[in-house]
Amino acid sequence: MHMADALLSPTVGGAMGAVTAAAVAWCSRTVRNEGDDRLVPLMGVLGAFLFAAQMINFSIPGTGSSGHLGGGLLVAILLGPNAAFLVVASVLIVQALFFADGGLLALGCNIFNLGFLPAFVGYPLYRIIAGGTPSPPRSTVAALAAAIVSLQLGAMAVVLETVASGISALPLKTFALFMLPIHLAIGIVEGVVTAAIVSFVRTARPGLLSPSSARSQPIAGPATAILAVALVLGGIGAWFASRNPDGLEWSVAHSARAAEVPTPGTPAHASLDRVQQATVLLPDYQFRNAPAGADQKRLGTSVAGIVGGFLTLVLAVLLGWALKARPSRR
Amino acid sequence: MSHHLVEAIGLTHVYEDGTTALRDVTFRITHGESVAIIGANGAGKSTLLMHLNGHLSPTSGEVRIGEASITKATLPGIRRTVGLVFQDPDDQLFMPTVFDDVAFGPRNLGLAEGDVERRVREALQCVGVWNVRAKPPYRLSGGEKKRVAIAGVLAMSPDILVMDEPTSGLDPRARRQLIGLLREFSHTRIFTSHDLDMVLELCPRTIVLFEGTVMADGPTQEIFNDDALLERCQLERPLAMQACTGRPQS
Amino acid sequence: MSAPAVLASLLDFRRLDQLATADSAVHRIDARAKVIVTLAFIVCVMSFGRHEIARLLPFFAFPILIIMLAQLPAALLLRKTVLVLPVALLIGLPNPLFDRDVLLQVGGVNISGGWVSMLSIALRALLAAAASVVLVAVTGFPAICGALEQLGMPRPLAVQLLFLYRYLGVLGEEALRMEYAYHLRSNGRSLSIGDYGRVAGRLLMRTWDRAERIYLAMCARGFTGEFITGVPTRFGATECLFVVAWCALFAVLRTQDVAQRLGTAVIGVLS
Numbered sequence: 001m002h003m004a005d006a007l008l009s010p011t012v013g014g015a016m017g018a019v020t021a022a023a024v025a026w027c028s029r030t031v032r033n034e035g036d037d038r039l040v041p042l043m044g045v046l047g048a049f050l051f052a053a054q055m056i057n058f059s060i061p062g063t064g065s066s067g068h069l070g071g072g073l074l075v076a077i078l079l080g081p082n083a084a085f086l087v088v089a090s091v092l093i094v095q096a097l098f099f100a101d102g103g104l105l106a107l108g109c110n111i112f113n114l115g116f117l118p119a120f121v122g123y124p125l126y127r128i129i130a131g132g133t134p135s136p137p138r139s140t141v142a143a144l145a146a147a148i149v150s151l152q153l154g155a156m157a158v159v160l161e162t163v164a165s166g167i168s169a170l171p172l173k174t175f176a177l178f179m180l181p182i183h184l185a186i187g188i189v190e191g192v193v194t195a196a197i198v199s200f201v202r203t204a205r206p207g208l209l210s211p212s213s214a215r216s217q218p219i220a221g222p223a224t225a226i227l228a229v230a231l232v233l234g235g236i237g238a239w240f241a242s243r244n245p246d247g248l249e250w251s252v253a254h255s256a257r258a259a260e261v262p263t264p265g266t267p268a269h270a271s272l273d274r275v276q277q278a279t280v281l282l283p284d285y286q287f288r289n290a291p292a293g294a295d296q297k298r299l300g301t302s303v304a305g306i307v308g309g310f311l312t313l314v315l316a317v318l319l320g321w322a323l324k325a326r327p328s329r330r
Numbered sequence: 331m332s333h334h335l336v337e338a339i340g341l342t343h344v345y346e347d348g349t350t351a352l353r354d355v356t357f358r359i360t361h362g363e364s365v366a367i368i369g370a371n372g373a374g375k376s377t378l379l380m381h382l383n384g385h386l387s388p389t390s391g392e393v394r395i396g397e398a399s400i401t402k403a404t405l406p407g408i409r410r411t412v413g414l415v416f417q418d419p420d421d422q423l424f425m426p427t428v429f430d431d432v433a434f435g436p437r438n439l440g441l442a443e444g445d446v447e448r449r450v451r452e453a454l455q456c457v458g459v460w461n462v463r464a465k466p467p468y469r470l471s472g473g474e475k476k477r478v479a480i481a482g483v484l485a486m487s488p489d490i491l492v493m494d495e496p497t498s499g500l501d502p503r504a505r506r507q508l509i510g511l512l513r514e515f516s517h518t519r520i521f522t523s524h525d526l527d528m529v530l531e532l533c534p535r536t537i538v539l540f541e542g543t544v545m546a547d548g549p550t551q552e553i554f555n556d557d558a559l560l561e562r563c564q565l566e567r568p569l570a571m572q573a574c575t576g577r578p579q580s
Numbered sequence: 581m582s583a584p585a586v587l588a589s590l591l592d593f594r595r596l597d598q599l600a601t602a603d604s605a606v607h608r609i610d611a612r613a614k615v616i617v618t619l620a621f622i623v624c625v626m627s628f629g630r631h632e633i634a635r636l637l638p639f640f641a642f643p644i645l646i647i648m649l650a651q652l653p654a655a656l657l658l659r660k661t662v663l664v665l666p667v668a669l670l671i672g673l674p675n676p677l678f679d680r681d682v683l684l685q686v687g688g689v690n691i692s693g694g695w696v697s698m699l700s701i702a703l704r705a706l707l708a709a710a711a712s713v714v715l716v717a718v719t720g721f722p723a724i725c726g727a728l729e730q731l732g733m734p735r736p737l738a739v740q741l742l743f744l745y746r747y748l749g750v751l752g753e754e755a756l757r758m759e760y761a762y763h764l765r766s767n768g769r770s771l772s773i774g775d776y777g778r779v780a781g782r783l784l785m786r787t788w789d790r791a792e793r794i795y796l797a798m799c800a801r802g803f804t805g806e807f808i809t810g811v812p813t814r815f816g817a818t819e820c821l822f823v824v825a826w827c828a829l830f831a832v833l834r835t836q837d838v839a840q841r842l843g844t845a846v847i848g849v850l851s
Contacts, residue, residue, distance in 0.1 A: 005708035006668055006701045010623045028734030037805045041424065041794040044743020049787040051748055052755035058776035059769075066770060069780065090740045094748070097716055097724065098596065103708045105622045167630045167701060168671070169679035169694055189773070196777025197784065204785055309637025309839035311846060316641030320648030383800055406802070414800045420750055421793040426722035426742055438802030443811055464601065468594070468749050486801060 001070075001151075001183065003110055003158055005103030009165035016161065017108030023116055024089060027082040039083055046075055047087045051094070060189055067189050072118030073146055074194045077126065077209070081119035088115035109161050113154040122150030133209075136199050143198065144191030151187035155179040334361035334489045334518045336382065336412075340391035343377055343542075351377040353542040354391065364519040366529040366550065369539035370564035375494075375522040378539070382492055382520070383412045395490070410439070413488030413517075417495040419475035423467040428459070428478050431467070435486040453481040457511060473504025477511070491517040497525045526568035530554065538563050594749070596660070596713065599652055600720030606650035611719045611727035613819035617826045618715045624830040625707045630697045631683065634839045636707065642826065643710040650718050657717060661710045668705030672698035721745050730812060739807045747790075755783055 005013075031039060050071040057066040071091075076084035089111045096107050123146060130142035159179055163172045201208055341355040351374045359365050367375050380386040381393050384400045395411055398404050416422045425431035432453055436446040454460040457477040462470060470478065476496070483491065496512065497505045509528055512519065523529055529536060529550060536553045538546040540563040546553050553559065554567050566572075600607065606614075625639050643661075647654050679694035715724070722742065729738040758779050762771060771779060832838065 004667065004671055004705060005622060005626060006705035007671055008626055010627045013626065014623075024737055025734055028736040031736050032734075035805065037799075037803070038791070038795050040739060040803075040805075040807065041743060041798065042788070042791040043740050044424075045747050045751065045787050045791045045794070047740065047744035048747035048751040049784060051744070052751040053780045053783060055752060055755050056759045056771065056776065056779065058771040058773050061773070069776075086737055086740055089737065090744045093741060094721075094744060097712055097721065103622075103705075104619065104712055105626055105708070167626075167697070167704075169630075169675040169677075169697060171678060174674075174678070193773055193777060193780075196774060197781045200777050200781030201784060204781065205788075208788065309634040309843070311842045312638035312839055313640050313644065316638075316644050317648070320645050323649060380796070385796055385799065406804075409800060409802055414797075416793060416797055416800075418793070421790060422797040424743065424746055424794055424798070426746065434798075434803075435801035437808045438804070466597070467746065469598075482801065 001114065001154060001158060001186070003103075003106040003113070003161055005105045007162050007165060007167045008103070008106050008109065009167065010105065012161050012165045013105040013108055015108075016112055017105075020089075020108040020111045020116070023085065023112075027085045030082045031086060034082075039079070043079065043083050043087050043090075046079065047090045050075065050087065050091050058193070067186070067193075069193055069197075070114065070118070070147075070151075070186075070190050071194075072114055073122050073126065073143065073150060073190065074197060076119045076123035077143075077194070077198060081123050084123070085115050085119040088119070109157070113157045113161075117154050117157070118146070118150040121153060122146035125149055136195075136202075139198055139202075140192070140195040143195040144188065147191035147194060148184060148187035151183045151190060152180060155183035335359070335394065335396050336490060336518065336520065337394040337397075338378075338381070338391070339394070341378075341381060341388050341393060342390045343374075343381065343386060344389045351542050352381075352388075355539075355542070355544050356391075357537055357544065357547055359518060359520065362516060362518055363535060364533045365521075366533035366536045367520065367522045367539060368524075368526065368529060368536060368565065372541075373539040373563075374542040375539055377542075379414065379492055379494055379520075379522060382490075383414045384408045410486055411488055412490045412492060413483035413486060415479050415483050415491070415493040415496070417498055419472075419479040420467070422479045422482065423470075423475060426466055427463070428454070428465055428467070428470070429463040431478065432463075432482045432485050435482060439486065449485045449487070450481075453485040454478075456484060457481045458507075471504070472499055472501065473507060476500060476504070476508060480511075489517060490520070491515060492520045494522050495525075496521055496523065497528050498523075526554070526565070527570050530568045530570060538565070540564070595656065596716045597720050599717040600723065602651070604650045604718075606646060606718050609822050610813050610815050610819045611723040612730055612813070612815055613822045614715060614719050615724060615727045615731065616823055618711050620827050620830055621711050622708055624834045625704055625711075627834065628700070628704075630700055631693055633696060633700055633703065634843070635833070635837060636700065636703045638833050638839055639707055639830075640710070642830075643707075643714045646714050646718060652714070652717050657710070657713050660713045661706060664705045664709040665702065668702045669698070672701035675701065726813065735807065751783070751787060754786065758783060 031043075050069075053071060054068045057068050059065070060067050072084065072088045075087050078084070079087065092107060092110050092114060096104050096110070126142045126146035128142075129145055130139050134142060156176065156179070159172060159175045162168050162170065162175065168175075198209065336359040338355050338357050341352055342350070343352040344350045355374075355378065367378060369375050377386065381388060381400075382395070384393075384405050387400075393400050395404075395408050398407075400408055423431050425434055429450055432450045433446050436449045441449070450463075451460065454463055457480050459474055459477050459481065462474060462478070467475060467478070480493075493512075497508060500508060505525075505528070509531055512521075512532055519532075521529070521533065533550055535548065536546070536550040537544060538553060538559065545563050546556070546559055554571055557567070560566055621639070621642055625636065628635060643657075646652075647657060675698045676692060676694035679692060679697060681693045682690045683693040683696055684691050719727070722745070725733075725738050725741045725745075729735065759771075762775070762779060766775075
């Protein structure tokens, strides 16, 4: 579910980065204005808790595979959406720096997909369904709904970000048909596990979860949040669509030729077709459209190019040795 | 000097869930004294400590530090005067490096960076860990962490040093070094501890708590010779004072 | 990853951080400069078209040169960089499947654009991983946080990062102990969801209590809500030179096909 740098173009990464930076700034200001000093150490150790909790795997019944907690929704339930967003952002930043888990350019995307969506779309949904102090079954249903929605939106966001970047050759429809069902399953698991932890906390320490506590902060209306999401994703799509007015016919023809995935006429496929028509494909596809035997130098794959590439590296190493030999220590 | 005075007058604390943690606790500790507060788990020691620096407010009664009652206005001054060292240094060392952690207090006091550095250096040198100032906490041994935690409190120049279980978790060598260090201090010292042998070495006076009530307050030697009292309070003699056969009183 | 494996890599990342305490010309450069250069590097690398391979290769010069100038242990950093390869190959895998257009022929074998772009993806992943690993090794996490804050990251997030970093190890070890204790009594079975809820819930309670104690300790030393981090660092001539020089190099490598020209020249000379 993490976006990787390798599949990301700077344009998409930058756009999502800007959106995320704005959200970070807004949430930081809100959290600071709340004035709850206790949040300072609490957010910190809850971030460490998320990390630690993700380290422990559990087995998913019926599949024999193991899963782990995402945690964005859980932290939102505990701290409210603004603080939770910052907590998840911090976890992802540490992961990007130390575990090469996603990448630095992809941080904007990942913080949005895994932080913004659970906190500002999933959590309001949870609150709507669960209300003030829900009974365990109601809390479970709320957590399930919230987790499934957040993860579906997150998965779709990954698909759109990847396709908009144009590095991966995966067509949007195929990718979506792969990601969405898997993340439905992941969402169910996340919802169940979140509910399990919440119910444990409710029995052990009910005061922690009372919505009247200082931690329940004003929630951006779910409509606003969903609107924001739609605007961002639609914006990226529209930008690319405007660059390639005739990309539509090309993409349809190309999908039919290259992709051997059968496309039955189910409603899912029809709506995916509509999405694909909106987020049209990229310059690099035009590039591939060039007839075979075109100038191979443009492709950067000629032998000379590769030889030259390695040569520059050799030069770099030699330069490094030369610089080291000089007494650079003061 | 009166500003070293620590006084509890009829201190009572009842928690939200109805547990009475402290019942009418009264004592008076004067300048330079070294006092131990001992008791079984749940006797109210930690609750008492949290009153001494104003973190908790009494349900009834009062706490006076240096003859001033603890109120919201006097709280910053109290926090400067009373230095509290917690049991688990991991809870106290929360900054990326030792230096930054010890500097936390002085910086909060609003001191100029030059003064901050001077205080940090003095505090770290006093406890003997100046050499680890650039290290992150996870690279310190248990004994080093304890000493850094003390330095962090010393950097605020407190008059009264309160420590919760100072020797817990330390290996014998680190424990010995800490006891040696604590002996040097001229502050008013208040310790809670299960380490009764340390109490014997460092504290001429002991207060015994049991179920929130002060059961005894007097010379340490006398208290540790009173087997009936110790039995009642679910304690026993320090190892150094147990019968020559080495078997604890049962 | 299982808990022991993750904890092992956790401790490993501390090694990266410890490397940052060494002294070299590169280490002494202000963290902001290093962060800016790393970001510029990643942006340049990721801006290439999907079929680029040769033009990506010279970019390895950046991590290689920094490793050499800062005298970092190459084997350790290589090991951490290469960790990204399996995932990179996995995410690149669809490309040969969907992009069948033949791009070139090598000795009679048709190579499709998909394979080329898959290799390109792998190279990008390696470059991105190398850049972030090297950044941490010459800067250290706390300095990176300080740099980000000076570059505009809000204070609450910077403080959050420092706390998270500080308590990662503590909580990680707690989690590991709890999982191990469970395994000893569960006959080696891994946790059910219900049990995970209880174990994680327990860990959450302890974490919450710890936060209370830390808050106590902070208040006891005068914390009133404003977190005061250290002295701001200096961004001088060396830093400007560092940033300008590397960015210029990246720009040249990005816009000019240095690899191609060098290769053609050499082959021309040899043939």
